[in-house]
Amino acid sequence: xxxxxxxxxxxHNLDGHRFETTVDGAHGEAVYQRIGxxxxxxxxxxxxxLDGHRFETTVDGAHGEAVYQRIGxxxxxxxxxxxxxLxxxxxxxxxxxxxxxxxxxxxxxVVPQCSYVRAWMRRHPETHELLAPGARx
Numbered sequence: 001x002x003x004x005x006x007x008x009x010x011x012h013n014l015d016g017h018r019f020e021t022t023v024d025g026a027h028g029e030a031v032y033q034r035i036g037x038x039x040x041x042x043x044x045x046x047x048x049x050l051d052g053h054r055f056e057t058t059v060d061g062a063h064g065e066a067v068y069q070r071i072g073x074x075x076x077x078x079x080x081x082x083x084x085x086l087x088x089x090x091x092x093x094x095x096x097x098x099x100x101x102x103x104x105x106x107x108x109x110v111v112p113q114c115s116y117v118r119a120w121m122r123r124h125p126e127t128h129e130l131l132a133p134g135a136r137x
Contacts, residue, residue, distance in 0.1 A: 055098050062086050066095035066117075074132045075099070075108045080116040096120045100127050111135040 056065040064082035068075045077099060082091045096117050103110050109132035112118045121127050121137040128137070 055095050055102070057091060057095060059086055059089070059091060064091045064095055066092075066099045066114075068099060070108075073108055074111055075103050076111045076113055077117045078113045080114050092116060093120060100130060103130055109133075109135070112137055 053069060054065050054067045056063065058064075062083035062085050064086055065080070066077065067079040068077050070076075077096075080092050080095060082095075086092075099117075100110065100121075102108075108130075110130045111132050112121055112135065118137045121131075131137070
């Protein structure tokens with residue numbers, strides 16, 4: 001199990017309908033739309049923490065992360081977790097998508113070891129070109 005993510009400060013921009021944070025120079029944000037008394041998450045920008053081998057985000061004060069291990073030119077996607085209050089809101093999906101976008105942009109192949117990542121990639125066959133030789137979803 002990965003180490004817990006330390007608490008970070010999140011600012012709320014009421015005019016822009018977004019929550020923002022910056023950790024170690026990396027920026028993250030979650031954009032929402034308010035409909036009545038409900039906030040609908042419409043976009044999450046996830047900040048890569050390259051020194052910690054993870055992507056993380058904070059929404060409504062709760063954390064989510066996707067952890068990878070780099071071996072050569074391959075990213076082994078080992079763990080995805082969001083706080084219980086974030087489940088079902090697309091946060092884990094945004095984390096996985098950010099991790100795969102990072103892999104594609106940097107020429108990495110991936111080995112999905114996390115069951116959530118494997119299931120996500122099965123639903124998104126356009127990501128299969130990122131699979132390392134022998135890796136399966």
